[in-house]
Amino acid sequence: MKRFCSIVLLAAIFCVLALTSATAQRGASYEEGQPVVPSYKDFRFAIGGGYALRLGKIAKTGDDNWDKVSKKLRHGLTLDADAQYFFRPDWGLGVNVNYCTTTISGDDLYFADLDRTANSYKESQNILFVGPSYATRSQSEKWLLVTSVAVGPLFYFNPATFDGVVVNSNAVTAGLNLGFSGEYKVSANTGVGLKLSSTVGSVNSLKVEGQKVELDEAFNLSNVMLTAFISFRSW
Amino acid sequence: MLLLLLTTVPSFAQFRAGVKGGGNLSNMNMTMGNVELDIHDPWFGVHGGLMGEYMFSSIFGLQAELNYVFCGANINAARYTQGLDVPEGLSLEGYVSRHVFHLPLYLKTKFRLSENSKLYVMGGGVASFSPTAHQHIKQTYEGEYLKTKWSLYEPKIRILDEESSNVYMIQRWNVGLAAEAGVEVNDRMTVGVGFKHVLNNMSAIRYMGTIIQPETRMWIASLSVGYFF
Numbered sequence: 146m147k148r149f150c151s152i153v154l155l156a157a158i159f160c161v162l163a164l165t166s167a168t169a170q171r172g173a174s175y176e177e178g179q180p181v182v183p184s185y186k187d188f189r190f191a192i193g194g195g196y197a198l199r200l201g202k203i204a205k206t207g208d209d210n211w212d213k214v215s216k217k218l219r220h221g222l223t224l225d226a227d228a229q230y231f232f233r234p235d236w237g238l239g240v241n242v243n244y245c246t247t248t249i250s251g252d253d254l255y256f257a258d259l260d261r262t263a264n265s266y267k268e269s270q271n272i273l274f275v276g277p278s279y280a281t282r283s284q285s286e287k288w289l290l291v292t293s294v295a296v297g298p299l300f301y302f303n304p305a306t307f308d309g310v311v312v313n314s315n316a317v318t319a320g321l322n323l324g325f326s327g328e329y330k331v332s333a334n335t336g337v338g339l340k341l342s343s344t345v346g347s348v349n350s351l352k353v354e355g356q357k358v359e360l361d362e363a364f365n366l367s368n369v370m371l372t373a374f375i376s377f378r379s380w
Numbered sequence: 381m382l383l384l385l386l387t388t389v390p391s392f393a394q395f396r397a398g399v400k401g402g403g404n405l406s407n408m409n410m411t412m413g414n415v416e417l418d419i420h421d422p423w424f425g426v427h428g429g430l431m432g433e434y435m436f437s438s439i440f441g442l443q444a445e446l447n448y449v450f451c452g453a454n455i456n457a458a459r460y461t462q463g464l465d466v467p468e469g470l471s472l473e474g475y476v477s478r479h480v481f482h483l484p485l486y487l488k489t490k491f492r493l494s495e496n497s498k499l500y501v502m503g504g505g506v507a508s509f510s511p512t513a514h515q516h517i518k519q520t521y522e523g524e525y526l527k528t529k530w531s532l533y534e535p536k537i538r539i540l541d542e543e544s545s546n547v548y549m550i551q552r553w554n555v556g557l558a559a560e561a562g563v564e565v566n567d568r569m570t571v572g573v574g575f576k577h578v579l580n581n582m583s584a585i586r587y588m589g590t591i592i593q594p595e596t597r598m599w600i601a602s603l604s605v606g607y608f609f
Contacts, residue, residue, distance in 0.1 A: 190399065192399070264538065265538065306529055308538060308539065308540045308541075309528045309530055309538050309539035309540065310527065310528055310539065310540060311516070311527040311528060311529045312527075313527075334609045335397065335609060375430075377397075377398075377399070377609035379609075
């Protein structure tokens with residue numbers, strides 16, 4: 146029995162060794178006895194601008210004049226910049242910066258809290274996102290698709306001017322950004338395209354002229370952006 | 381225009397495009413009736429944008445840029461309130477901020493410094509358009525403060541219930557001279573120092589309805605880093 150087991154064990158060892166050498170010859174790509182591992186140092190920078198749609202509900206005040214002005218906060222402009230470093234064929238790391246601004250202005254707006262009507266009122270809500278990103282790419286000879294997901298701080302600035310008097314509000318929170326870019330390769334190093342992206346985040350309090358003010362409900366800073374961009378690639 | 385130029389890159393090896401950005405120091409000079417008011421001090425801002433270079437030869441060429449510039453000037457409180465009846469204990473600070481788009485066109489020349497670096501010098505003109513500009517004033521008295529802001533493109537200043545003529549009113553379109561010199565490394569990266577000065581009178585108002593018109597001009601000194609693709 147012992148002799149039988151020894152013969153079986155020896156046979157198994159020989160089989161594994163034979164199988165290993167066959168697998169090694171099939172799996173590796175050799176060049177002069179050394180496997181060739183391609184390296185990527187592909188850099189891409191894109192900058193563009195376009196339209197931003199603010200998400201979240203806009204509270205109704207019951208004042209038609211105010212409600213008409215407030216609706217304009219839904220639509221704004223955006224600037225978006227991306228930089229990516231692809232050190233693998235399909236993915237890389239980078240950074241995304243986007244800035245979204247919406248502005249409203251109106252005359253003869255009544256402020257119930259102050260019991261006063263403003264002859265002129267102007268307010269802009271500005272949201273800045275900066276964050277490191279993970280990006281993937283898929284490309285053909287003439288087209289490039291880049292998707293990215295980024296996490297980082299979301300800065301909110303809200304300067305308001307009431308008959309020339311300025312009141313500033315601001316807040317900071319964590320934000321998440323998702324982006325999908327489709328690009329046409331105009332030349333060896335440049336491209337143009339469209340990007341659809343969204344930044345998500347909300348705050349529960351604001352700092353108004355340095356004083357913290359708790360909000361009754363979360364203030365939504367999320368938006369969806371559609372931008373046209375120009376890009377520069379190193380590959 | 382830049383997009384069309386980019387599509388022709390394969391045909392013209394001498395053309396290339398890039399991005400540029402950096403910091404700038406700016407100031408305004410204002411005179412009224414031949415009296416220099418000297419109420420502004422230099423102010424730090426930033427700029428960034430696109431550049432396109434077309435070289436006729438290895439030495440001469442043209443460079444055009446489209447830049448966004450955030451510039452302005454600090455307000456010197458002592459000179460700003462000189463001659464005014466200011467209550468004791470009241471302190472004042474302020475600044476002028478302008479968001480401007482610059483379109484400079486340069487004649488460019490390059491000299492080789494070493495195998496990997498060149499010196500470039502360029503000069504030309506700049507057209508600018510400013511969509512928004514404001515003057516900001518913060519008054520502090522006994523621990524309380526009031527911040528006010530008014531547009532530099534409106535003929536009137538309105539603070540709460542008071543209104544007055546805006547003697548600081550300026551115009552949105554301006555032209556000037558521009559120059560820059562720097563170093564280009566490895567035919568890609570550029571580091572340069574630039575200077576722009578508005579040539580026309582920026583003031584857009586006749587003060588007190590008389591023939592006296594303020595004269596306002598601005599200069600911007602910049603330090604830029606660029607990269608050609």
